[in-house]
Amino acid sequence: xxxxxxxxxxxxxxxxxxxxxxxxxxxxxxxxxxxxxxxxxxxxxxxxxxxxxxxxxxxxxxxxxxxxxxxxxxxxxxxxxxxxxxxxxxxxxxxxxxxxxxxxxxxxxxxxxxxxxxxxxxxxxxxxxxxxxxxx
Amino acid sequence: xxxxxxxxxxxxxxxxxxxxxxxxxxxxxxxxxxxxxxxxxxxxxxxxxxxxxxxxxxxxxxxxxxxxxxxxxxxxxxxxxxxxxxxxxxxxxxxxxxxxxxxxxxxxxxxxxxxxxxxxxxxxxxxxxxxxxxxx
Amino acid sequence: xxxxxxxxxxxxxxxxxxxxxxxxxxxxxxxxxxxxxxxxxxxxxxxxxxxxxxxxxxxxxxxxxxxxxxxxxxxxxxxxxxxxxxxxxxxxxxxxxxxxxxxxxxxxxxxxxxxxxxxxxxxxxxxxxxxxxxxx
Amino acid sequence: xxxxxxxxxxxxxxxxxxxxxxxxxxxxxxxxxxxxxxxxxxxxxxxxxxxxxxxxxxxxxxxxxxxxxxxxxxxxxxxxxxxxxxxxxxxxxxxxxxxxxxxxxxxxxxxxxxxxxxxxxxxxxxxxxxxxxxxx
Amino acid sequence: xxxxxxxxxxxxxxxxxxxxxxxxxxxxxxxxxxxxxxxxxxxxxxxxxxxxxxxxxxxxxxxxxxxxxxxxxxxxxxxxxxxxxxxxxxxxxxxxxxxxxxxxxxxxxxxxxxxxxxxxxxxxxxxxxxxxxxxx
Amino acid sequence: xxxxxxxxxxxxxxxxxxxxxxxxxxxxxxxxxxxxxxxxxxxxxxxxxxxxxxxxxxxxxxxxxxxxxxxxxxxxxxxxxxxxxxxxxxxxxxxxxxxxxxxxxxxxxxxxxxxxxxxxxxxxxxxxxxxxxxxx
Numbered sequence: 174x175x176x177x178x179x180x181x182x183x184x185x186x187x188x189x190x191x192x193x194x195x196x197x198x199x200x201x202x203x204x205x206x207x208x209x210x211x212x213x214x215x216x217x218x219x220x221x222x223x224x225x226x227x228x229x230x231x232x233x234x235x236x237x238x239x240x241x242x243x244x245x246x247x248x249x250x251x252x253x254x255x256x257x258x259x260x261x262x263x264x265x266x267x268x269x270x271x272x273x274x275x276x277x278x279x280x281x282x283x284x285x286x287x288x289x290x291x292x293x294x295x296x297x298x299x300x301x302x303x304x305x306x307x308x309x
Numbered sequence: 310x311x312x313x314x315x316x317x318x319x320x321x322x323x324x325x326x327x328x329x330x331x332x333x334x335x336x337x338x339x340x341x342x343x344x345x346x347x348x349x350x351x352x353x354x355x356x357x358x359x360x361x362x363x364x365x366x367x368x369x370x371x372x373x374x375x376x377x378x379x380x381x382x383x384x385x386x387x388x389x390x391x392x393x394x395x396x397x398x399x400x401x402x403x404x405x406x407x408x409x410x411x412x413x414x415x416x417x418x419x420x421x422x423x424x425x426x427x428x429x430x431x432x433x434x435x436x437x438x439x440x441x442x443x444x445x
Numbered sequence: 446x447x448x449x450x451x452x453x454x455x456x457x458x459x460x461x462x463x464x465x466x467x468x469x470x471x472x473x474x475x476x477x478x479x480x481x482x483x484x485x486x487x488x489x490x491x492x493x494x495x496x497x498x499x500x501x502x503x504x505x506x507x508x509x510x511x512x513x514x515x516x517x518x519x520x521x522x523x524x525x526x527x528x529x530x531x532x533x534x535x536x537x538x539x540x541x542x543x544x545x546x547x548x549x550x551x552x553x554x555x556x557x558x559x560x561x562x563x564x565x566x567x568x569x570x571x572x573x574x575x576x577x578x579x580x581x
Numbered sequence: 582x583x584x585x586x587x588x589x590x591x592x593x594x595x596x597x598x599x600x601x602x603x604x605x606x607x608x609x610x611x612x613x614x615x616x617x618x619x620x621x622x623x624x625x626x627x628x629x630x631x632x633x634x635x636x637x638x639x640x641x642x643x644x645x646x647x648x649x650x651x652x653x654x655x656x657x658x659x660x661x662x663x664x665x666x667x668x669x670x671x672x673x674x675x676x677x678x679x680x681x682x683x684x685x686x687x688x689x690x691x692x693x694x695x696x697x698x699x700x701x702x703x704x705x706x707x708x709x710x711x712x713x714x715x716x717x
Numbered sequence: 718x719x720x721x722x723x724x725x726x727x728x729x730x731x732x733x734x735x736x737x738x739x740x741x742x743x744x745x746x747x748x749x750x751x752x753x754x755x756x757x758x759x760x761x762x763x764x765x766x767x768x769x770x771x772x773x774x775x776x777x778x779x780x781x782x783x784x785x786x787x788x789x790x791x792x793x794x795x796x797x798x799x800x801x802x803x804x805x806x807x808x809x810x811x812x813x814x815x816x817x818x819x820x821x822x823x824x825x826x827x828x829x830x831x832x833x834x835x836x837x838x839x840x841x842x843x844x845x846x847x848x849x850x851x852x853x
Numbered sequence: 854x855x856x857x858x859x860x861x862x863x864x865x866x867x868x869x870x871x872x873x874x875x876x877x878x879x880x881x882x883x884x885x886x887x888x889x890x891x892x893x894x895x896x897x898x899x900x901x902x903x904x905x906x907x908x909x910x911x912x913x914x915x916x917x918x919x920x921x922x923x924x925x926x927x928x929x930x931x932x933x934x935x936x937x938x939x940x941x942x943x944x945x946x947x948x949x950x951x952x953x954x955x956x957x958x959x960x961x962x963x964x965x966x967x968x969x970x971x972x973x974x975x976x977x978x979x980x981x982x983x984x985x986x987x988x989x
Contacts, residue, residue: 176680177713185979187867187892190368203367205374211936212867214894216979222713231611232598232678237710238613256891270368272312299865299896302373305313321571323459323484326640339639341646347528348459350486352571392483406640408584435457435488438645441585441630448816449849462912475911477918494849503747504734504814509846510749542912544856574917577857577902593843595731595756619800620731622758624843664755707729707760720952721985766985775883776870776950781982782885 177224177293178234182244184253187214188269212256219248219278220295223286235290247281271298275306283308313360313429314370318380320389323350324405348392355384355414356431359422371426383417407434411442419444449496449565450506454516456525459486460541484528491520491550492567495558507562519553543570547578555580585632585701586642590652592661595622596677620664627656627686628703631694643698655689679706683714691716721768721837722778726788728797731758732813756800762847763792763822764839767830779834791825815842819850827852857904857973858914862924864933867894868949892936898983899928899958900975903966915970927961951978955986963988 190207191200200208207213221244225234255261257269263277275296283292293307326343327336336344343349357380361370391397393405399413411432419428429443462479463472472480479485493516497506527533529541535549547568555564565579598615599608608616615621629652633642663669665677671685683704691700701715734751735744744752751757765788769778799805801813807821819840827836837851870887871880880888887893901924905914935941937949943957955976963972973987 174684174714175717176683178680179711179713181709183979185893185895187894192366203372206934209934209936209940211939212892212894213865213934213936214867214892215865216896218980227678227680227684230600232676232681234680234712236611254886254889254893256889256893259891260889268368270363272314272363272370273368275312276310276363299863300898301317303315304370305315306310309311319571321485321487323486328638339644342526345526345528345532347531348484348486349457349526349528350459350484351457352488354572390478390481390485392481392485395483396481404640406635408586408635408642409640411584412582412635435455436490437589439587440642441587442582445583446820446850447853448819450816451847451849453845464910475916499814499816499820502736504812504817506816506848508747540912542907544858544907544914545912547856548854548907573861575859576914577859578854581855591843593757593759595758614798617798617800617804619803620756620758621729621798621800622731622756623729624760626844662750662753662757664753664757667755668753707727708762718956718986719989720955722952723983723985725981771950771952771956774872776948776953778952778984780883 174227175224176227176234177222178237178240179220179222180237180240180244182219182221182241182249183216184219184249184255185214185216186252186255186257187212188257188264189213190268190270192268212258215298217252217274218297218300219244221278221282222293222295224291224293225287225289235286243282243285247285248278251281271296271302271304272306274298275304279306279308310363311360312363312370313358314373314376315356315358316373316376316380318355318357318377318385319352320355320385320391321350321352322388322391322393323348324393324400325349326404326406328404348394351434353388353410354433354436355380357414357418358429358431360427360429361423361425371422379418379421383421384414387417407432407438407440408442410434411440415442415444446499447496448499448506449494450509450512451492451494452509452512452516454491454493454513454521455488456491456521456527457486457488458524458527458529459484460529460536461485462540462542464540484530487570489524489546490569490572491516493550493554494565494567496563496565497559497561507558515554515557519557520550523553543568543574543576544578546570547576551578551580582635583632584635584642585630586645586648587628587630588645588648588652590627590629590649590657591624592627592657592663593622593624594660594663594665595620596665596672597621598676598678600676620666623706625660625682626705626708627652629686629690630701630703632699632701633695633697643694651690651693655693656686659689679704679710679712680714682706683712687714687716718771719768720771720778721766722781722784723764723766724781724784724788726763726765726785726793727760728763728793728799729758729760730796730799730801731756732801732808733757734812734814736812756802759842761796761818762841762844763788765822765826766837766839768835768837769831769833779830787826787829791829792822795825815840815846815848816850818842819848823850823852854907855904856907856914857902858917858920859900859902860917860920860924862899862901862921862929863896864899864929864935865894865896866932866935866937867892868937868944869893870948870950872948892938895978897932897954898977898980899924901958901962902973902975904971904973905967905969915966923962923965927965928958931961951976951982951984952986955984959986959988 190204297303326340433439462476569575598612705711734748841847870884977983
C-alpha cells in the first residue's frame, strides 16, 4: 500500500529575478518589479511530499519526526532569513524563480531519502502563486 | 525539468442547476435547493495549473504576469458578477455544475497557451466542495 | 470570567445591490457590477461570537450544540441557497449589502440568546471582504 | 470528460501510536510522545476525492449530497469523538497512524461507490501533516 | 503608540468533558459525545496576543523570539500530546472545555509578561469553534 | 448602526531589522537573523478595517471599490516589491518592524478617510506573526 505523506515547513527570504548577462532594459522587460536591484522578499511556504510503501512494523511511510528534522537542516537552515541571490551558493548562477527554488530543494532532499521513496516539492511563493516539482 | 506553476484567481456568480427538458419535480429531486428558480450564488476560487519545461533563459515555465492577465481576460471578465445561466453563452444549454464550469474554463484557456503546456483546472465552488479537470 | 465563544457557519446566496427608487444610471454609478439585474452570488462565511460569563457548572459560556442548532434554524435555513432580494423578507426594502446582512443576522439571533450575552456577527462576503456588527 | 470532485469533512478523535508486542522502551524510541498511554488527539480534516466521467444528464460525476451523506454515515459516525485504539474495530490490531487511517477510510468508502469511480483519500492529522492514499 | 502583537502556536491533546459529581446520564445529557469515557482529542491552535507600547529603541512591543520561547515552555511543553484530564494538574478539578483551557493558558502566561502588557488568548478547538479570553 | 468593514490586500517586500547607531554585536543580539545585512523578506498580508455608520442611502460604511483603490495607491504601490529600508522614505530612520510598518500604514491611510471613520490596521508578517494598530 503506497501512501504519500506531506509535511509543511516555511522560510522567509529576499531575492531578485535577473540575469547578469542581460541589459537592465531586458531584465526589466522580462522580470518587471521582481528585478528591483534592492531586492524584495517572500514567506515561502513549503510542502514536502514523500511517497512509498507503509512500513508494516511502524505504520509509517517515513517517520515525520525524521522528515521534519531533515527539512530543518537541509532547507530551513540553508534558506531562512537569507538573501537567495547573494548567500545561497545554488543561486550564484541560477535565477531564483519559484520554479528553480523548487528544483534546488528537490535536489537537496532527494539524496537524503531512501532511494525507494518518491519526492515532490510544492513551494508557495505567495498565497496566490505556487509551483510543484517531482524530479521529472 | 518539468514544473507545474499554479495561479489562484476568483469570481463571484449566480447560478441555478436544472434542465429545461425535465419537469420541476424531477429537477427538484435531482438538484434539490440548487434548483431554486431565483438562483443562488458562490465565490468561485480558481487555481490554474500549467505544467511544462522550465525555460533556461528566464527560469519560468510561464510568465506569471502573462498568466494572470490571461485569466483576467478569459475567465474573470467573462464570469465575474454574472448569472451563469442567463449571461454566459457556454451555459445556454449546459448545466452550470462545478464540473461543467471547470471544463468550460479549461476549454477557454487551453487554446491560448503554448501547445506544449499541460493545463489543469481546480475550481472551488465552496471552501468544502471543489473539482479538478485536466482535459482527459 | 468573561469569555467569547465563536462558531463558524456558512450559506450560499444570490443577491443584487440596487435601489428601486434610483435610476439605472445612478445604480450603476454607485453599485457597479454588483447591480447586475440578473444577480450574482457569494459563499457567505459567518462567525457568530457570543460573550458572557463561564457557567461554573458546565464550563461553557453557551452550549455549542445549542448555538450551532440556533444558527442552523435562524440563519442557514432562512438564507442558504436563497435569492436575498426576492426571497428574504428583511431585504424587501433593504439593500442586501454585507453591512445590512450582518445587521439582519444580528437582529434575528439576539432575541433568541440569553439577554446577558453580548453578540457580534462577522460576515465574510468573499475571502477578501468582511464586516463586523455588534449591535452598537 | 473525466473530472475529480472533492468533498471536505472532519472528525475529532483520540489515539495512541504503539505496538502491543513491543517493549515500552521500543515504543518510546519509535513513537515518542505519540506513545502517551493516556492518549492524545487530533481534529482530522478529510478530503474525499472521486474521479469519473461527467454524467451527461446531470452534469455531476457524483451527486455531492449523496457523497456527503455517505461520508457522514461511513466515516464521521464511525470515527468522530472516538478513541481510535479502543473503540474502532479496524484499529484493534492496526496502529492508527495517519497512513493507516487513510487506508481504513479508503477501504470503507470504496465498496460503497460505483466501481467505475476512482477514489483518493487525503487526511490531515494536523494543519502541517497530511497523507494521501488512492488504493495503489 | 499601542500595538497588539500576535503569535500562533499549537498543541494536540486528548480530553473528555464531564463532572465527577454528576451521574453518567446527566453528563451525557449536557456533554453528549464529548463525554466519551475513552476520550477524544483536538489540534488546538492558539493565538497569543500581547498589547503594549512600541519600544522606541527596538521597534518591538515584545521580542517575538522571547514570546515564542515563552509559549513553548509554558504552554506547548505542558499541554502538547497530553491527556488534559489525566495529566494536566489545572484540570484535575476543572472541566477542560475550550473556555476553561483558554483561562488556564491566560493564567499561565500573564505572570510571565511585563505587567504593563495586556494579554488575550484565542484558542481554536476546531477550525469551526474557538474562544477568546482577556482576563476580564 | 456602526459596522466595521474589512478589506484584505498584500505586498511583498525585503527588509532588515537594525539600528545604524548600534554596534553589529548589539544588532545581532537584539534582532538575530532579522539583522542579515543582505536583507530577507516577507509576503505581508494586510487587513484594513474601517468602522462607521451605515449610510442609509447605499447600505455601505465605505464603498469597497473606493477603499480597494485607496489601498492600492497608498500602500501597495508604495511598498510592494520594495526594499523597505532603502526605498521607503518612512523607514529611513525607523526600524521596519511589523509594529512600525502597521503604524506607517495607519498614518498613510487615516488622512485619506472621512474623519468620522475609525481605522484599524492588521498586518501579517508571516502566517504565524501579526500585529494590530488602531491609532491609540
